[in-house]
Amino acid sequence: xxxxxxxxxxxxxxxxxxxxxxxxxxxxxxxxxxxxxxxxxxxxxxxxxxxxxxxxxxxxxxxxxxxxxxxxxxxxxxxxxxxxxxxxxxxxxxxxxxxxxxxxxxxxxxxxxxxxxxxxxxxxxxxxxxxxxxxxxxxxxxxxxxxxxxxxxxxxxxxxxxxxxxxxxxxxxxxxxxxxxxxxxxxxxxxxxxxxxxxxxxxxxxxxxxxxxxxxxxxxxxxxxxxxxxxxxxxxxxxxxxxxxxxxxxxxxxxxxxxxxxxxxxxxxxxxxxxxxxxxxxxxxxxxxxxxxxxxxxxxxxxxxxxxxxxxxxxxxxxxxxxxxxxxxxxxxxxxxxxxxxxxxxxxxxxxxxxxxxxxxxxxxxxxxxxxxxxxxxxxxxxxxxxxxxxxxxxxxxxxxxxxxxxxxxxxxxxxxxxxxxxxxxxxxxxxxxxxxxxxxxxxxxxxxxxxxxxxxxxxxxxxxxxxxxxxxxxxxxxxxxxxxxxxxxxxxxxxxxxxxxxxxxxxxxxxxxxxxxxxxxxxxxxxxxxxxxxxxxxxxxxxxxxxxxxxxxxxxxxxxxxxxxxxxxxxxxxxxxxxxxxxxxxxxxxxxxxxxxxxxxxxxxxxxxxxxxxxxxxxxxxxxxxxxxxxxxxxxxxxxxxxxxxxxxxxxxxxxxxxxxxxxxxxxxxxxxxxxxxxxxxxxxxxxxxxxxxxxxxxxxxxxxxxxxxxxxxxxxxxxxxxxxxxxxxxxxxxxxxxxx
Numbered sequence: 001x002x003x004x005x006x007x008x009x010x011x012x013x014x015x016x017x018x019x020x021x022x023x024x025x026x027x028x029x030x031x032x033x034x035x036x037x038x039x040x041x042x043x044x045x046x047x048x049x050x051x052x053x054x055x056x057x058x059x060x061x062x063x064x065x066x067x068x069x070x071x072x073x074x075x076x077x078x079x080x081x082x083x084x085x086x087x088x089x090x091x092x093x094x095x096x097x098x099x100x101x102x103x104x105x106x107x108x109x110x111x112x113x114x115x116x117x118x119x120x121x122x123x124x125x126x127x128x129x130x131x132x133x134x135x136x137x138x139x140x141x142x143x144x145x146x147x148x149x150x151x152x153x154x155x156x157x158x159x160x161x162x163x164x165x166x167x168x169x170x171x172x173x174x175x176x177x178x179x180x181x182x183x184x185x186x187x188x189x190x191x192x193x194x195x196x197x198x199x200x201x202x203x204x205x206x207x208x209x210x211x212x213x214x215x216x217x218x219x220x221x222x223x224x225x226x227x228x229x230x231x232x233x234x235x236x237x238x239x240x241x242x243x244x245x246x247x248x249x250x251x252x253x254x255x256x257x258x259x260x261x262x263x264x265x266x267x268x269x270x271x272x273x274x275x276x277x278x279x280x281x282x283x284x285x286x287x288x289x290x291x292x293x294x295x296x297x298x299x300x301x302x303x304x305x306x307x308x309x310x311x312x313x314x315x316x317x318x319x320x321x322x323x324x325x326x327x328x329x330x331x332x333x334x335x336x337x338x339x340x341x342x343x344x345x346x347x348x349x350x351x352x353x354x355x356x357x358x359x360x361x362x363x364x365x366x367x368x369x370x371x372x373x374x375x376x377x378x379x380x381x382x383x384x385x386x387x388x389x390x391x392x393x394x395x396x397x398x399x400x401x402x403x404x405x406x407x408x409x410x411x412x413x414x415x416x417x418x419x420x421x422x423x424x425x426x427x428x429x430x431x432x433x434x435x436x437x438x439x440x441x442x443x444x445x446x447x448x449x450x451x452x453x454x455x456x457x458x459x460x461x462x463x464x465x466x467x468x469x470x471x472x473x474x475x476x477x478x479x480x481x482x483x484x485x486x487x488x489x490x491x492x493x494x495x496x497x498x499x500x501x502x503x504x505x506x507x508x509x510x511x512x513x514x515x516x517x518x519x520x521x522x523x524x525x526x527x528x529x530x531x532x533x534x535x536x537x538x539x540x541x542x543x544x545x546x547x548x549x550x551x552x553x554x555x556x557x558x559x560x561x562x563x564x565x566x567x568x569x570x571x572x573x574x575x576x577x578x579x580x581x582x583x584x585x586x587x588x589x590x591x592x593x594x595x596x597x598x599x600x601x602x603x604x605x606x607x608x609x610x611x612x613x614x615x616x617x618x619x620x621x622x623x624x625x626x627x628x629x630x631x632x633x634x635x636x637x638x639x640x641x642x643x644x645x646x647x648x649x650x651x652x653x654x655x656x657x658x659x660x661x662x663x664x665x666x667x668x669x670x671x672x673x674x675x676x677x678x679x680x681x682x683x684x685x686x687x688x689x690x691x692x693x694x695x696x697x698x699x700x701x702x703x704x705x706x707x708x709x710x711x712x713x714x715x716x717x718x719x720x721x722x723x724x725x726x727x728x729x730x731x732x733x734x735x736x737x738x739x740x741x742x
Contacts, residue, residue: 017184017229018394019088020168022060023096025053025073032057033100036075042067042700047279047333060463063381063392066090066206066229071098079103082110089128090208093121121539121547123571123583126224127151129555134206142244142267144201148226153211161355170224171211177223177591183230183342185377185398186455188221190478190529191596195226196402197346197373200288202240202271203327205231213585216535216551216569217459217472222589230342232331233282237274243267246599248295262295262318262534266666282331290323298363303435305421305496312440315363315410323348337382345375352409362440364413367406374401395458400451406485407446414441416488416512418504423495423625426638431627435496443489445516449482459535468539473532480527484607493626506618509628514612521554522608527595530558537569545575549585557593558720559604565590620656 025036036053040061053059066088074080078100088094101109129147139146145168149156153171160166165174176193189196210218210225216548218225242630244267251260271286296319300309329342352366379396418441423435428434459472492499494508501507517523537551547572556565569587576582598604617624629636635650642652 015384017066017090017181017227018063019066019091020060020062020093021064021069021071021086021088021096022093023098025057025059025075025100027078028099028101033075033078036073036098036100037498038098039074040071041070042323062461063089063383065232066092071096073098073100074108075100075584077102080108082108084112088131089130090206091227092128092208093119095120099448118575118581119573120545120575120581121541121549121573123547123549123573123585124210124213124215125153125585126208126212126214128208129206131206132511134201134204135569139201142201143198144204144207145195145226146623147207148209150679151209151211154209159356161190161357163192165193167194170209171191173223175223176594177221179218179221179223179225180228180353181226182228182344182375183340183377184379184394185375185396185457186453186476187228187375187449188592189402190453190476190592191449191451191480191527191594191599193592193594193596194398197375198323198325199228199344199346200269200271200286200325200327200697202242202269202288203230203284203286205229213571213583213587214569215571216541216553216567217535219533219553219555219567219590220474220531220592222591230327230329231271231284231286232329232340233273233284235275235279235282237272238708239270239272241270243269261297262293265294266290272578276330284327284329286325286327288325290321290325292319292321294319294321296352296366301436301438303496304438304463305422305500307500308420308438308440312362312364312393314414317352317363317409319353319366320351322350323350335381336384340377340379342375342377343371344375346371348372354722358439360440364410364440365417365442366409367442369404369406371404372402375399376561382515383705389430389463392461393458394461396456398453398455400453400455402451402453404449404451405446408442408444410442414443414504416443416490417441418443418490418492418510420499420504421491421493421626422499423508425495426623426625429627430625430626433493433626440616444485444487447483447485449480450697451478451480453478466541468541469537471536473534475533476529476531478529478531478595479528480525482525484523484525484599485607486523487502487514489513493628494623495625500621502618502623507623508619509615509617509624509626511628512612512614512616514614515609517608518610520689522610525599525607526605527598528559528605529593529595530555547573555590559595559598560593583724617656621651621653669704694739 021040025033025038027033032053032055034055034057035051036057037050038053038059038061039048039050041048042065046093049061052058053063069086069088070082070084071086072080072082079102081098081099081100083096086094086096127150129150133147133150134144137147147157148154148168155169157166157168165176168175168176168178174193178194180188180195182199187196205227207228210227212224214225244265246263246265248263251263255262257432267284267288267290269288271284273282273284275281276283291497296316298312298316300312323346324377325346327342327344329340332339348371351368353369354361354366358365375685376399377396378398379394382393384393385389385391417439419437419439421437422432422435423430424435434711453476455476457474458474459470461468461470490504490510490512492508492510494505498507533553533555535551535553540548540550542548551569553569554565555566555567556563567588567590569585571583571585573581573583599605600606600609602608615628624636624638636655637645637650637652640650640652641654642658645652
């Protein structure tokens with residue numbers, strides 16, 4: 001049996017971030033030494049733990065915080081031995097055997113240990129980014145998660161938008177499916193997946209990335225586990241002040257003769273940690289302020305009209321980032337409990353942002369955003385029952401508040417996002433522009449989203465002979481409320497000459513797509529999900545060289561209920577030789593329910609959006625360079641009049657100009673202000689049609705069949721008096737034969 005005596009306090013955190021030191025004490029002949037006193041001291045906390053080896057010479061010390069430790073072994077009749085600077089990584093099991101020589105003089109030997117990197121009892125795969133790597137590796141932007149690329153099986157893709165599924169795939173799984181933990185508590189974005197709050201790099205001690213085969217205690221994700229441990233206060237006060245600066249004046253261009261884009265970044269950072277009350281209360285805090293101004297590369301597509309380029313240059317402002325990250329942590333040792341309270345607060349304001357996926361878009365498409373990440377956490381680790389073999393209880397409670405708002409940076413640029421198909425002339429016969437496409441304008445209303453989370457969990461662990469048994473429960477209540485953005489997209493088909501003369505509203509022909517709720521209430525977001533997870537696992541030391549890791553997990557989401565989400569886990573670790581470990585694992589893993597999937601599904605609390613599509617002919621049939629009308633069953637000629645194509649199954653460009661109310665003159669030829677439109681509810685529209693709500697699987701029946709052609713009171717070119725109004729409305733059923741191709 002193990003005899004355990006707590007002399008000081010060791011840092012202990014929830015189960016997913018704590019580690020174990022274990023091994024066997026042997027004499028020179030390889031026989032077990034029972035009753036040897038093992039003393040483990042943490043250099044950071046100053047606390048010590050003493051225990052005695054059992055009849056088989058074995059010792060085991062669980063619930064250790066990652067860090068650097070000293071181990072001392074002694075017994076009367078044997079020489080004492082001390083091992084210095086032993087690195088314990090997060091969520092690891094270090095097997096450390098100790099050899100004691102016979103020595104009647106009780107001399108002590110001090111060894112600077114370099115324990116084996118092999119983990120003989122762990123069947124999962126992955127790697128740990130250690131504190132030394134965190135300090136030594138240069139990071140452009142000081143995002144500690146960029147170090148994930150050091151882990152085999154993890155790809156960090158800098159060419160896609162950060163936080164998306166393609167940014168950090170793990171073994172081919174979508175990056176958003178990974179589980180992100182901070183000190184054993186969730187740090188995931190339940191709406192879109194991926195990590196949530198960013199943390200100051202100097203507040204992170206180390207982190208572990210599990211790529212596959214992880215135990216049943218890890219769940220609610222199928223794409224790996226990113227297990228982060230933050231720093232804590234130590235027995236001595238330590239502080240840090242640093243500054244990170246980037247300046248484009250110090251850069252060189254990789255394009256001969258080209259200048260480097262303007263960049264100015266200041267990243268100031270400070271932290272402080274130490275004992276508030278000796279060996280009982282420890283404090284740690286950090287603060288980081290980021291200020292960045294960056295010039296975005298603007299490359300106008302070939303054929304972009306000069307006037308459009310000149311207009312867009314007025315919106316080409318520098319992208320600016322203002323971000324502040326703060327972190328506070330208090331550790332308290334109270335009898336057999338260790339309490340930890342922590343707070344993280346990040347505020348960010350970003351202007352003129354353009355994601356990588358829209359790198360070729362023009363400046364007017366950029367956005368502004370504001371975000372805040374608040375996390376309050378409380379956790380307790382306690383030893384209960386017999387001190388020689390106690391129960392280890394971990395419990396935690398967390399609250400997160402994460403509001404976010406996004407809006408167009410230049411709303412005055414255009415009421416809609418316009419995709420301009422540029423044509424060189426009217427007779428190209430193409431559907432899309434022969435001069436290419438260019439996108440401008442940010443046609444969406446402000447998006448407001450407020451995420452709130454209440455999370456809790458607990459687990460209980462105890463050694464029973466050769467079995468390390470652990471039971472646990474995880475809970476999360478997630479709510480995401482706000483206002484969905486209404487989107488307006490114009491696909492414009494026009495010649496560059498008409499566009500320069502008439503602008504994006506009156507030139508050519510365009511398809512306008514509106515995606516929005518019909519009322520303000522339809523745009524409301526009320527997303528929610530209640531998650532519960534239970535697990536049981538057993539790490540069974542079947543023999544000295546063979547360990548079986550067995551487990552079963554059950555996950556349940558209220559918004560996507562499935563009571564059969566059982567996840568069995570099986571892992572095997574076999575130590576063939578002291579220098580060779582063979583491991584294998586199998587398991588089932590269920591991904592979490594992303595609230596973003598239900599964002600536009602009213603039945604799940606999402607917005608009730610309708611899609612309206614309108615084909616608009618501002619100059620009637622004049623000025624249309626594309627074959628788009630053919631898709632609607634119309635066959636107008638791009639240049640010929642009705643008189644010039646008499647007897648052919650075509651419509652002249654002036655075909656609609658003669659359709660006026662009795663007593664009115666014909667509509668003048670193309671001029672700004674002329675407009676043609678038709679309304680139809682359903683999918684048979686000649687000009688305009690409306691889809692049912694996106695969440696409905698069946699189409700709504702057509703109930704209206706009318707067409708209209710309208711002109712404003714004032715017409716330029718061959719102007720009529722301002723008081724004159726030209727308007728005609730006819731039934732589509734009577735008018736269709738004159739419009740559709742024969």
